[in-house]
Amino acid sequence: xxxxxxxxxxxxxxxxxxxxxxxxxxxxxxxxxxxxxxxxxxxxxxxxxxxxxxxxxxxxxxxxxxxxxxxxxxxxxxxxxxxxxxxxxxxxxxxxxxxxxxxxxxxxxxxxxxxxxxxxxxxxxxxxxxxxxxxxxxxxxxxxxxxxxxxxxxxxxxxxxxxxxxxxxxxxxxxxxxxxxxxxxxxxxxxxxxxxxxxxxxxxxxxxxxxxxxxxxxxxxxxxxxxxxxxxxxxxxxxxxxxxxxxxxxxxxxxxxxxxxxxxxxxxxxxxxxxxxxxxxxxxxxxxxxxxxxxxxxxxxxxxxxxxxxxxxxxxxxxxxxxxxxxxxxxxxxxxxxxxxxxxxxxxxxxxxxxxxxxxxxxxxxxxxxxxxxxxxxxxxxxxxxxxxxxxxxxx
Amino acid sequence: xxxxxxxxxxxxxxxxxxxxxxxxxxxxxxxxxxxxxxxxxxxxxxxxxxxxxxxxxxxxxxxxxxxxxxxxxxxxxxxxxxxxxxxxxxxxxxxxxxxxxxxxxxxxxxxxxxxxxxxxxxxxxxxxxxxxxxxxxxxxxxxxxxxxxxxxxxxxxxxxxxxxxxxxxxxxxxxxxxxxxxxxxxxxxxxxxxxxxxxxxxxxxxxxxxxxxxxxxxxxxxxxxxxxxxxxxxxxxxxxxxxxxxxxxxxxxxxxxxxxxxxxxxxxxxxxxxxxxxxxxxxxxxxxxxxxxxxxxxxxxxxxxxxxxxxxxxxxxxxxxxxxxxxxxxxxxxxxxxxxxxxxxxxxxxxxxxxxxxxxxxxxxxxxxxxxxxxxxxxxxxxxxxxxxxxxxxxxxxxxxxxxxxxxxxxxxxxxxxxxxxxxxxxxxxxxxxxxxxxxxxxxxxxxxxxxxxxxxxx
Numbered sequence: 001x002x003x004x005x006x007x008x009x010x011x012x013x014x015x016x017x018x019x020x021x022x023x024x025x026x027x028x029x030x031x032x033x034x035x036x037x038x039x040x041x042x043x044x045x046x047x048x049x050x051x052x053x054x055x056x057x058x059x060x061x062x063x064x065x066x067x068x069x070x071x072x073x074x075x076x077x078x079x080x081x082x083x084x085x086x087x088x089x090x091x092x093x094x095x096x097x098x099x100x101x102x103x104x105x106x107x108x109x110x111x112x113x114x115x116x117x118x119x120x121x122x123x124x125x126x127x128x129x130x131x132x133x134x135x136x137x138x139x140x141x142x143x144x145x146x147x148x149x150x151x152x153x154x155x156x157x158x159x160x161x162x163x164x165x166x167x168x169x170x171x172x173x174x175x176x177x178x179x180x181x182x183x184x185x186x187x188x189x190x191x192x193x194x195x196x197x198x199x200x201x202x203x204x205x206x207x208x209x210x211x212x213x214x215x216x217x218x219x220x221x222x223x224x225x226x227x228x229x230x231x232x233x234x235x236x237x238x239x240x241x242x243x244x245x246x247x248x249x250x251x252x253x254x255x256x257x258x259x260x261x262x263x264x265x266x267x268x269x270x271x272x273x274x275x276x277x278x279x280x281x282x283x284x285x286x287x288x289x290x291x292x293x294x295x296x297x298x299x300x301x302x303x304x305x306x307x308x309x310x311x312x313x314x315x316x317x318x319x320x321x322x323x324x325x326x327x328x329x330x331x332x333x334x335x336x337x338x339x340x341x342x343x344x345x346x347x348x349x350x351x352x353x354x355x356x357x358x359x360x361x362x363x364x365x366x367x368x369x370x371x372x373x374x375x376x377x378x379x380x381x382x383x384x385x386x387x388x389x390x391x392x393x394x395x396x
Numbered sequence: 397x398x399x400x401x402x403x404x405x406x407x408x409x410x411x412x413x414x415x416x417x418x419x420x421x422x423x424x425x426x427x428x429x430x431x432x433x434x435x436x437x438x439x440x441x442x443x444x445x446x447x448x449x450x451x452x453x454x455x456x457x458x459x460x461x462x463x464x465x466x467x468x469x470x471x472x473x474x475x476x477x478x479x480x481x482x483x484x485x486x487x488x489x490x491x492x493x494x495x496x497x498x499x500x501x502x503x504x505x506x507x508x509x510x511x512x513x514x515x516x517x518x519x520x521x522x523x524x525x526x527x528x529x530x531x532x533x534x535x536x537x538x539x540x541x542x543x544x545x546x547x548x549x550x551x552x553x554x555x556x557x558x559x560x561x562x563x564x565x566x567x568x569x570x571x572x573x574x575x576x577x578x579x580x581x582x583x584x585x586x587x588x589x590x591x592x593x594x595x596x597x598x599x600x601x602x603x604x605x606x607x608x609x610x611x612x613x614x615x616x617x618x619x620x621x622x623x624x625x626x627x628x629x630x631x632x633x634x635x636x637x638x639x640x641x642x643x644x645x646x647x648x649x650x651x652x653x654x655x656x657x658x659x660x661x662x663x664x665x666x667x668x669x670x671x672x673x674x675x676x677x678x679x680x681x682x683x684x685x686x687x688x689x690x691x692x693x694x695x696x697x698x699x700x701x702x703x704x705x706x707x708x709x710x711x712x713x714x715x716x717x718x719x720x721x722x723x724x725x726x727x728x729x730x731x732x733x734x735x736x737x738x739x740x741x742x743x744x745x746x747x748x749x750x751x752x753x754x755x756x757x758x759x760x761x762x763x764x765x766x767x768x769x770x771x772x773x774x775x776x777x778x779x780x781x782x783x784x785x786x787x788x789x790x791x792x793x794x795x796x797x798x799x800x801x802x803x804x805x806x807x808x809x810x811x812x813x814x815x816x817x818x819x820x821x822x823x824x825x826x827x828x829x830x831x832x833x834x835x836x837x838x839x840x841x842x843x844x845x846x847x848x849x850x851x852x853x854x855x
Contacts, residue, residue, distance in 0.1 A: 044709055137788070141827055337695045363704055373692045
């Protein structure tokens with residue numbers, strides 16, 4: 001090398017050592033390798049599919065499904081429904097369990113997270129045991145436990161366990177009274193909606209007023225009146241139109257009421273308790289991240305414990321809590337795919353399970369399923385980012 | 397002093413010595429005060445304490461009675477655990493665990509061949525201790541052992557058969573060739589002058605023969621020892637092929653976890669470097685891979701590996717049933733590992749990069765010698781936490797039909813030999829204890845490392 005470097009003029013290196021050109025070469029090589037991998041995979045797939053006589057393309061979407069799904073939010077039947085409809089049934093079931101699970105897990109997680117910080121020794125220790133046990137066991141084991149060890153051995157419908165308010169629990173699931181809306185029943189729903197909107201409007205108006213004049217308005221009382229008292233008034237004014245059909249024993253089974261399948265209950269309980277364990281840790285870390293000086297400063301300003309928490313600690317803790325909370329919500333949604341292990345008809349069980357087995361079109365089915373989860377992930381993180389931005393520190 | 401004493405004279409008594417220390421009053425210290433402060437400090441706390449005490453009193457004695465006092469510890473069939481046969485209330489049926497214990501560890505692995513699994517277990521434990529025990533000697537040798545020798549040995553020992561033996565022979569030849577090369581070089585280091593330079597050569601020549609090229613030579617000798625050991629095993633007791641369909645139990649659980657860590661960590665480092673790269677195409681491809689994998693559930697990745705992987709390769713190379721989920725798990729874990737490593741890379745102060753560059757190091761030397769050793773050290777807790785997640789996720793292979801530990805439990809539960817009302821509760825409790833001990837132990841380790849790292853920062 002010493003001989004060549006003498007010949008080259010100072011400031012000019014060999015092309016071999018030009019970082020720009022090296023970069024191009026590396027990237028081109030990587031592209032070529034990836035391209036070759038994709039090409040060979042695709043050509044092999046075409047070859048194999050032809051050999052196994054499996055159709056390709058999305059034509060199967062409109063073919064008759066020929067199987068039934070026990071839990072469906074939209075009409076679906078073994079005769080006459082298509083694979084496309086099966087997809088929607090599965091997707092809706094996934095979204096149903098995920099959305100309810102997210103709400104419940106948030107409540108339980110915040111509760112446990114605050115309990116872990118409690119000054120009460122036994123409360124904090126119990127919360128710690130809960131978090132440690134839940135977080136260190138596989139979710140699948142917990143689902144098996146809830147489904148096989150808790151719900152399956154329940155008595156048969158004839159010996160249902162009677163819960164308060166007409167709820168019945170047996171090995172076919174949880175039976176809930178079915179509300180029936182008589183004439184005027186819709187008005188109550190409308191009243192509730194109007195109450196919610198009015199509360200929202202009043203709250204933002206009150207906040208603006210407080211910012212402008214310093215006068216405080218009783219938001220809590222007004223909300224109570226609008227959301228609870230107003231629908232109740234309408235309920236009595238229209239002559240109590242809501243009646244409940246209670247589940248009753250008829251033969252060997254129960255009739256009436258809404259049946260919630262044990263698979264759904266097991267999955268919901270499992271996902272909620274599991275994710276709550278993680279959310280609890282997030283909440284604890286968030287509250288601990290607010291320095292003690294903030295609380296002391298608020299006290300020095302004369303704020304009492306309630307307003308200190310509401311106006312000083314929680315807003316700052318939320319800033320730390322929200323990003324990991326988002327990823328826990330996404331994890332819950334993705335973990336709902338474990339439904340396939342206990343037979344809850346979610347997207348994976350219906351589509352990647354039954355439809356894939358019937359059609360054999362692995363590439364299309366798996367691609368659609370993955371696309372759905374990717375979309376859910378991206379949409380959730382998009383909205384959470386917006387919220388995060390609103391909560392973020394505003395610096396001058 | 398005398399003045400003072402005379403002034404004090406009118407007083408009847410003046411204490412001359414200090415009082416002995418008194419214990420703090422009962423209302424401030426001691427168990428009673430503790431109870432008052434930590435359990436009964438306010439009406440709300442009193443209510444909470446009562447509720448919690450009720451919960452504990454309501455559940456714990458029942459659990460203790462079920463799992464210990466009323467439990468059946470010995471027996472050979474379900475009759476031992478049936479209440480009407482025993483004549484008393486029956487709790488957990490530990491006899492069933494004892495009876496099926498071998499199955500839980502080895503699955504259906506042929507009984508005369510199980511010593512092979514044991515050797516792999518011992519090697520795995522050795523590798524784990526070597527890597528995780530922070531003051532263990534010869535860390536580089538440990539890394540080489542865990543990431544190169546252990547996978548090869550596990551493959552040869554667990555699978556066996558002519559294919560594995562041929563592979564072992566190949567490894568042995570390569571190592572022998574390398575060993576021979578080092579012997580030659582030790583006597584004639586002049587041959588590598590072009591690589592180590594004149595100054596390096598001078599240093600090497602000063603050393604006695606057996607100490608020249610010591611580091612790499614050690615690796616080769618270690619590999620040689622392991623391979624010779626394996627070859628001896630292959631020749632004398634023989635290593636007949638054991639189909640992966642027979643593998644099961646904790647063996648498979650640990651295998652998936654080990655494959656996950658062994659392949660995901662290097663791949664994760666590469667992906668993290670790619671994501672931080674300034675070359676747009678490399679960065680784009682890394683980001684796409686990482687975000688794609690992190691956006692989908694592991695189950696769909698496993699389904700993809702299970703159904704699409706065989707399509708993507710020519711029919712005659714169709715991957716083994718066990719290999720498919722292994723590939724899926726490794727790729728899945730790599731994406732998560734990449735994000736952890738990226739955190740470490742971003743935490744490195746810019747001065748480290750600039751310092752390395754000002755010393756004239758190129759990209760790879762800078763990463764290998766300066767950045768990665770520091771970045772990886774500070775993300776050890778993150779890596780361990782990812783690994784805990786990976787270990788829990790190994791249970792998902794159950795869904796694509798692999799007999800991992802959880803699946804062997806489920807399989808024995810449907811077996812009529814041990815069908816009793818309490819078998820299921822016992823099996824799940826056993827599985828829970830196993831997973832809890834593994835995951836909890838790892839999380840303790842990660843917390844300890846975190847503390848040690850923080851101690852270094854505090855100074």
